[in-house]
Amino acid sequence: MFEDYLEGVKTDLVSVTKYNALGRAIQPLWEDKTEAWKQMDILLIGVPEGRETGKNHGTRLAADAVRKELYGLSSPQSKIKIGDLGNIIPGNQFNDTEIALQQIVSAVLKEGVLPIIIGGGIALAYAQYQAFEPVLKSMEVTLLAPYFELEDDNFLSQI
Secondary structure, eight states: OOOTEEEOOOOHHHHHOOOBGGGEEEETTTTOOSSSSOOOEEEEEOOOTTTTTOOOOOHHHHHHHHHHHHHHHHHHBBOOEEEEEEEEEEEEEEEHHHHHHHHHHHHHHTOOEEEEEEOOOGGGHHHHHHTTTOOOOOOOOOOOOOOOOOTTOOOGGOO
């Protein structure tokens, strides 16, 4: 369903050697042409997008950097099903990436699956909000960033 928008993750980033690593519990779905993602409780979605990030350099690399550490963490004893859809292919224009992110997150939410978006800049937060808005009656927004640029045209003024 998302083949046009997503690409796989390099195997060396997600290979784990510890028997109790979280990565062993995460199902790689980037090559899965079925709709197995609908059976997951949580889906990881990487966004290697570095445009529109101002001084926040390196956001293009964040999805893979976070994955490399995340997969190596110890796995909780839980029956939560976690899948990894891979990375969104950055569009020709920044707006293309926003649309891809919005469409994927919207589809995931409609199936009752929790998306966890890794990477991308703060400018993508509005696309995420647009995906959540029709599905949820109310929401709280939490953003993690080293700083925020609160200007008149900032996405926060649109929410």
